[in-house]
Structure formats: C-alpha cells, structure tokens
Amino acid sequence: MNISERLLAGDKRAAARMITLLENNDPEAIELLKDLYKYTGNAYVIGITGPPGAGKSTLTDKLAKLIVKQGKRVAIVAIDPTSPFTGGAILGDRVRMSDLSANKNVFIRSMGARGHLGGISEATGAAVKVLDIYGVDYIFVETVGVGQSEVDIVKNCDTTVMVMVPGLGDDIQAIKAGVMEIGDIFAVNKADRDGAGKTAREINMMLDFNKGADWRPPVEKVIAVKNEGIEELFNHIMEHRNYMIQSDNFNHRRKINCKNEIVELVKQRVINLMLDKSYNEEFIETLSEDVANRKNNPYSACEEILNKLK
Amino acid sequence: MNISERLLAGDKRAAARMITLLENNDPEAIELLKDLYKYTGNAYVIGITGPPGAGKSTLTDKLAKLIVKQGKRVAIVAIDPTSPFTGGAILGDRVRMSDLSANKNVFIRSMGARGHLGGISEATGAAVKVLDIYGVDYIFVETVGVGQSEVDIVKNCDTTVMVMVPGLGDDIQAIKAGVMEIGDIFAVNKADRDGAGKTAREINMMLDFNKGADWRPPVEKVIAVKNEGIEELFNHIMEHRNYMIQSDNFNHRRKINCKNEIVELVKQRVINLMLDKSYNEEFIETLSEDVANRKNNPYSACEEILNKLK
Numbered sequence: 001m002n003i004s005e006r007l008l009a010g011d012k013r014a015a016a017r018m019i020t021l022l023e024n025n026d027p028e029a030i031e032l033l034k035d036l037y038k039y040t041g042n043a044y045v046i047g048i049t050g051p052p053g054a055g056k057s058t059l060t061d062k063l064a065k066l067i068v069k070q071g072k073r074v075a076i077v078a079i080d081p082t083s084p085f086t087g088g089a090i091l092g093d094r095v096r097m098s099d100l101s102a103n104k105n106v107f108i109r110s111m112g113a114r115g116h117l118g119g120i121s122e123a124t125g126a127a128v129k130v131l132d133i134y135g136v137d138y139i140f141v142e143t144v145g146v147g148q149s150e151v152d153i154v155k156n157c158d159t160t161v162m163v164m165v166p167g168l169g170d171d172i173q174a175i176k177a178g179v180m181e182i183g184d185i186f187a188v189n190k191a192d193r194d195g196a197g198k199t200a201r202e203i204n205m206m207l208d209f210n211k212g213a214d215w216r217p218p219v220e221k222v223i224a225v226k227n228e229g230i231e232e233l234f235n236h237i238m239e240h241r242n243y244m245i246q247s248d249n250f251n252h253r254r255k256i257n258c259k260n261e262i263v264e265l266v267k268q269r270v271i272n273l274m275l276d277k278s279y280n281e282e283f284i285e286t287l288s289e290d291v292a293n294r295k296n297n298p299y300s301a302c303e304e305i306l307n308k309l310k
Numbered sequence: 311m312n313i314s315e316r317l318l319a320g321d322k323r324a325a326a327r328m329i330t331l332l333e334n335n336d337p338e339a340i341e342l343l344k345d346l347y348k349y350t351g352n353a354y355v356i357g358i359t360g361p362p363g364a365g366k367s368t369l370t371d372k373l374a375k376l377i378v379k380q381g382k383r384v385a386i387v388a389i390d391p392t393s394p395f396t397g398g399a400i401l402g403d404r405v406r407m408s409d410l411s412a413n414k415n416v417f418i419r420s421m422g423a424r425g426h427l428g429g430i431s432e433a434t435g436a437a438v439k440v441l442d443i444y445g446v447d448y449i450f451v452e453t454v455g456v457g458q459s460e461v462d463i464v465k466n467c468d469t470t471v472m473v474m475v476p477g478l479g480d481d482i483q484a485i486k487a488g489v490m491e492i493g494d495i496f497a498v499n500k501a502d503r504d505g506a507g508k509t510a511r512e513i514n515m516m517l518d519f520n521k522g523a524d525w526r527p528p529v530e531k532v533i534a535v536k537n538e539g540i541e542e543l544f545n546h547i548m549e550h551r552n553y554m555i556q557s558d559n560f561n562h563r564r565k566i567n568c569k570n571e572i573v574e575l576v577k578q579r580v581i582n583l584m585l586d587k588s589y590n591e592e593f594i595e596t597l598s599e600d601v602a603n604r605k606n607n608p609y610s611a612c613e614e615i616l617n618k619l620k
Contacts, residue, residue, distance in 0.1 A: 030609055037607035052361060125608075251602065258608065259598035263584065265612035266619075270580045274573065288569035292561070297347035298435075298568065299340050302575035309576075 004032050007133055008039065012107060015134040019109060022126035033126065036133050041254075043075075043132040046237060047154030048142040049182070050163030055189045059163055059224040059233075060140050061100055066234050068105050072137040075107040076100075077127050079120060079143040079153065107131060121152050122268055125261055128156075152264070154182055156257045158250065159240045161185045161233070164203060166195035183217055185236045191221035191229070215243055274305060283308065314342050317443055318349065322417060325444040329419060332436035343436065346443050351564075353385075353442040356547060357464030358452040359492070360473030365499045369473055369534040369543075370450050371410060376544050378415050382447040385417040386410075387437050389430060389453040389463065417441060431462050432578055435571055438466075462574070464492055466567045468560065469550045471495045471543070474513060476505035493527055495546045501531035501539070525553055584619060593618065 006014035021029035048060050060076055067074045100106045109131075111123060124141060131139050143153050154160045162183030167190075186207075188200045203219050218236045222229030244250035274280055287304060290296035316324035331339035358370050370386055377384045410416045419441075421433060434451060441449050453463050464470045472493030477500075496517075498510045513529050528546050532539030554560035584590055597614060600606035 034607045034609050037609075038604045041604060255598055255602040258601040259594060261608045262594065262598060262601065262611045262615065263581065265608055266584060266615050267577055267581055269612060269616055270619075271573065271577055274576060284569060284572065288565055288572060291347075291568040291572065292565040294348045294351060297344045298571045298575055299344050299347075301572045302579060305572065305576050306579055309580075 004036055007036070007130065008135075010135050012104075012134075015107060015130055016109070018130045019127045022130065023111070023123045033129060037129065040129050040132040043128075043136050043139045044159075044241060045128055045139045045141060045157045047157030047160035047182075048140055048163060049154045049160060050187075050189075051165070054163040054165040055224050056142050056163050059161075059187065059189055059222065059230075060142050062224050062227055062230045063234055063237075064100055064106060064138075064140060066230055067138050068100070068103060073105045073107075073135065074138045074140070075131040075134075075136040076109070076140045076142060077124060077131070078108070078110045079124060079141070080110050080112060107134070107136060121156075121264055124153050125156065125264075152260070156260060158244065158253065159184045159237050161187055161237065163187045163189050164199055165190050166193045166199045184215065184240045185217055185233070186219040187229075187233055188219065188221045189224050191223050192226075196221055214247060214249075215240065270309070274309060280305075280308070314346055317346070317440065318445075320445050322414075322444075325417060325440055326419070328440045329437045332440065333421070333433045343439060347439065350439050350442040353438075353446050353449045354469075354551060355438055355449045355451060355467045357467030357470035357492075358450055358473060359464045359470060360497075360499075361475070364473040364475040365534050366452050366473050369471075369497065369499055369532065369540075370452050372534050372537055372540045373544055373547075374410055374416060374448075374450065376540055377448050378410070378413060383415045383417075383445065384448045384450070385441040385444075385446040386419070386450045386452060387434060387441070388418070388420045389434060389451070390420050390422060417444070417446060431466075431574055434463050435466065435574075462570070466570060468554065468563065469494045469547050471497055471547065473497045473499050474509055475500050476503045476509045494525065494550045495527055495543070496529040497539075497543055498529065498531045499534050501533050502536075506531055524557060524559075525550065580619070584615060590615075590618070 001009065003014050003018060007018055018029060018032075022033065046063075048056050048063075050056050057078065060078070064074045064076055101108050109127060111120065111127065128139055128141065141153060141157055160182050162185070164186060165188065186203050188196055188203070190196070191200075200219050200221055207217055207219070218239075220229055220233050220236060222233055224230065241250075244253065274284070284305065287296065287301040291298050291301050311319065313324050313328060317328055328339060328342075332343065356373075358366050358373075360366050367388065370388070374384045374386055411418050419437060421430065421437065438449055438451065451463060451467055470492050472495070474496060475498065496513050498506055498513070500506070501510075510529050510531055517527055517529070528549075530539055530543050530546060532543055534540065551560075554563065584594070594615065597606065597611040601608050601611050
C-alpha cells in the first residue's frame, strides 16, 4: 500500500510520516493531500488556548481521556514554543509524558512553533487534515493564546476553549482583551486557588458586554489535575457543537476558515517566491542595503519588488 | 507649514497626526514618509517585551524618566491588546496615566494591536520612523512578547530588553523558549518577590547554553515600582549599544531589519491586493465555498489565486 492508502486505512505511522512531510512542505505530500482532501471534514476540531501557566496540556489530556472512554478516537496537536538554542520543541518532552500516548485510539503530536517554511499556521492546518483523513473523531489543537499567529490557529477550530487561571493579576485585562473574542467556552482552571471566583466573575462581566450574540459563552470552573469539572466542560463543547450545527453557524464558520486558510497559503507562497534564493535574494539584499543607507525607503523598495513579482 | 515641515520642526501634534494617518495606511502620508525617510536613523530604538504581568509599562516609564533627566528626548510606543468588544486599546487608558505624558520631552503613543490594514508590525514601524524624524533620542517599543507578531516587532529594535518576573511557575520554560533569543538584556522585575533569585539563575543557565556568542546578555534584577536597578539596566542598554556599534553589528542588524520590513510590506500589499473588494472578493468567496464543500482543496485554490494575481 502507498502512504495515501495506509493513511485511509488508519495506519498511525503513515499519519505521523505524512505530517512530517507536510511540515517540510514536501511537494509530493501536498499533491497527495490535494487528492485526499475530499475525505476531510468529519473530525470535530477543538481549540484549547490560554495564557502560559493556565494548565492547558493537563486539561486537554483529561478531555481526551473522557472521549476515549466513550469509545471515540482522538488526536492532540500541541503547538510548543521552540527552543532557540536546541532547535527542538521543548514542551513536547516535558509535558507529553502522558499515559495517553500509548493508547491506540489516541494520536499525540507536538509541533515546534517555528521552523516551518509555510509557517506554523499552515503546518497545523495540514496536520489537522491528515488526522481527519486518518480517521479520528475529535482533534484538539492546543496553543498558547496571546499572539496573533496563535489566535489565527485556534480561529480555524470548530469550538475554542479559552483556559484562564486565577492569579494573573491586573494583566488578566490584557489577556482577556487580546483573546476574549475567540473563546466559545471559558474554563477557569485551578479553581481551588484563591481568586478563582473573582476571575470567573470578571470573565462573565466582560462577556455580558457583548449583548446580542446568539451564543453566550459559558464559564466553567475546573480543576484539571483532579479531573474536576471536565465532564461539565465537555458537555459545554457538545452544546456549542449542537448550537453551531442547528444555527448553520457550523458551515458558515468552516467556510470562513477555508477562506482564511487559502489567504494564508497565498501569503506564504508569495513570501516563498519572493525569498527564493535562486530568484531574488540578491535583488532584495541590494534593496535592503539601500534602505539601510537611506538611499531608498522601505515603501518604494516594496513597490519595486511587487513590480518584479508581476 | 505643511505637516512634513512641522514634523521636521519638532511639532508634537504633527507627529501624532502623521502616526494616525499612517495607521490608516493613508496613501498621501506614505508618499510624505518616502521623502522624509532620509531623516530617519538617528533615534536609538529599544524594545521592551515580556509576558503579561511582568511590569513592562512601569519599567519603561522609569527608564524614560531617567533619560529625560539626562536632558534627552524620548518616545514610548506601547502596543496594547485591543478590546474585542469596545474596539479600543484598553491599556492606553489604564496604564498610561503617567506624569510623563505632560512632559514636553516625552511622546507617548498607545497603539491597538489590531485593526490596522497593514498589520501592527507595519503600523509600529511607521510610528517609529515618524518619531525618529520628529527628533527624539530614544524610542521605546513596548509589547507583550509571547506571540510571533510581537516577536517580529521587537526584533526590529536596536536593543531589546526581555522583562521576566518571578512566579511564572513551570511555564517560564515555555516563555523563555519562545522569546529567549530576542533578548539582548534580561531584567528580572519585582525582584523583591519570592523566587527572583531562582528565575535569574534559570535565565543565566539557559543563556550559558548559547556558547560562542559575542554578546552574553546580562541578567539584572530590578524593582521598577521602587525605581531600583533602573540605572543599572540603562547602563546595560548603553553597553549593548556600544558593543553593537563597535562590532559593526549595529549596521548589520539595521540592514536585516530593513529587509524584514520590506518583506513584511510586500506580504501585506499582496494580501491587500488579493482581498481588494472590487477585484477578487467574489472569486475568493466562490473558491472558499468550493473548498468548504470539498469540491476543491485549499492548495489548488491557492494556486488559482496566484495565477490570477500574476
């Protein structure tokens, strides 16, 4: 069997291999994925995001365990910050020593946040497609949610859980403001800590500002390490899924996600084309030097490149 | 006097107006900036970044006060998360009630992280240029440093201070890994808190992995609210500046920054061109719908757009 057939047959190693190939923007793998794309769309994709220290990995693990108990198959794609000195994804080793990884119904993948030719967003999108074809029921995409690229990633999920935590101090305002809009469900993790009630109240207050939305995100207190509140949280995910499907927001959101993905792909392809060594590097280097020396300016340099790209 | 002349004459209101125009990608303002670009390159640009809760604003304020005392002029460009519900930059109001804002030698600007046609990175770059032309000696660019766009912003500075803080728990590993490489100087703020020594040691250990670099980032414990360690921190900034200039890394980095900026501009222009309503929206909508319905796939759709852009 070739890799496509093995992937469709649910071969775990084929899935892992295919993701690696796509992480490296392998042209043949992309061609295969074009043909396989028609088999996607069946897995439900759940984004898990939140500030550093919120306990996202533990929470995701507990949710995954609950799903596995129901006889379903689940994948976790965890986007880790990449160590600048070792080049590897550091959390992959630290956190993912989970007893889940040996389970045949669980697929876990850590992806470094950098070093992808097409950007982490594209690599994540490709991994989600492969796992969808491979045949899991649920895919968790887990990422630290503060920056724009991280927000872009979870935006492409069907349901996104924002994990908050007590004790973030005044800066909870900043975090909330930066990512509030992408949360379909809010989990206040480590709810046995001081200030959990206050954090939940603050989130509820902020959500109450957003009158008129059809879906009012629920705020659930959980203690992931003790497995408390996980079932309630999962029920909220299912409620959101039902709401999305019944209101036709599901198809609407997926269409928007397709558009975002296409736009992102075009952006990356243009960058790759522009930076292609055999093509333009010298030209861009000279332009950059002229701009650095104030013989040119960045805006005119940009126009020169655009003219050349045409 | 027109706005360019007023800007060159050091008119504060002209600077503020020009930044606003450029935030809105005003074509005339961009034309003016092309001509004015030759007057840039004199201000020293210092990035201040770190996780939420690190006390970056207070630290920046204290550094700015120190510089003002030395008879120099200073600007602060603070990138704030944007409230999704109110649309405004929320920290602008909360934090910047500084006694500095009334000082004639200080220019403070809060910028919302979203809502810029060209992206926050482009808007920040434009603001830095305007302030450079306006004639300040130092420009601080302050941003939450976890995501990629935030990292991109401080990468374009001459010297970057990473502000860390005790009590981030295990997730300090993730934060460190994500942003370690961009810190020329590390400040451990709130150094009177438990765990400050441990945090400083962890950072030092991580830095020691990176053997062979010419510049070993110093790690300085500070208590910004008490103004402790601020002078030492500023001295480190000056040492880094001297090192950069003497080793010619200064010009090298500025050239790389120019290149990054040009690439970023091209990327944005392509996106704008692609999404231009009068041009392509219907085409992209149809493609997205076909992809959502699995009649097409994102990779082929991307190629169709690229062909059309040509």
